[in-house]
Amino acid sequence: MKKLAKRIAALAMTAAMMTASAGAITQDGQSETWFDGVWALIDAFGLKAEHDPYVLQNYINKYLEKHPDEMYDVLNDILSLLDTHSMYLSSEEYSQGFSTLEGxxxxxxxxxxxxxxxxxxxxxxxxxxxxxxxxxxxxxxxxxxxxxxxxxxxxxxxxxxxxxxxxxxxxxxxxxxxxxxxxxxxxxNRVYVSNKTMADGVEYIKVSAIGSQNDWSAFSEIWDSLPSKNTRAVILDLRGNGGG
Known part of the structure; x- marks a missing residue:
């Protein structure tokens, strides 16, 4: 997928060079004309496109129609560009890796x-x-x-x-x-959120994971109850929580 993104960027640069004048290089080393045009094309048709986000999506869809067996790799390549915690899992991988959260x-x-x-x-x-x-x-x-x-x-x-x-x-x-x-x-689904009043006005909240809607409901109930306990301080324990 990263290769696809590079191809799009290369095509954009080639098109800009062929259609725009070279332009002059200013004293600070920046181009007045074609570099800005190339950058605009990359921005418009690249992964960070904001004005027309469907351009790349349609390109990927057409690619996957011809190569359906590559969907797994393509999706994970795209997600890897977002952050290190995003990934696409098959149903088998999800069951194996998140069985304790599945319930x-x-x-x-x-x-x-x-x-x-x-x-x-x-x-x-x-x-x-x-x-x-x-x-x-x-x-x-x-x-x-x-x-x-x-x-x-x-x-x-x-x-x-x-x-x-x-x-x-x-x-x-x-x-x-x-x-x-x-x-x-x-x-x-096991609830991975618990709490305990440690002292007057001090609440301890342990969040081992957010594995289901029940965990979010439990956390919301605990959090919303803090004012009625005149809570002045909260100890939020996230040790062992892998994020998500």
């Missing part, structure tokens, strides 16, 4: 094995489990009406996950009382 389909709980059975160790924010009122410490005793007290972590996790839009009935034991809820399975 999974389920009800949104973390599980822990105990001597009494499998209990809920985490309830993820914005999940179906949170909406159903499930709590940390709830002991899972039935799944879809079947006894689950003898199941292992992996077995419970397998039964709670499934196709998006399907439902699972869960009976949990909380302080000796059995509670039954129904949760609809959906995409679950």
């Amino acid at each position: 999974f389909v389920g009800i949104g709980v973390g599980l822990q094995e105990t001597e009494n059975g499998v209990q809920i160790a985490e309830v993820m924010r914005y999940s179906a489990a949170e909406e159903a009122g499930l709590q940390i410490g709830d002991l899972i005793v039935k799944i879809n009406g079947e006894d689950a007290t003898k199941l292992k972590n992996a077995d419970v996790a397998s039964k709670l996950r499934g196709e998006e839009g399907t439902s699972v009935k869960l009976t949990v034991r909380r302080y000796g009382r059995d509670i039954t809820v129904t949760c609809e399975r959906r995409q679950v």
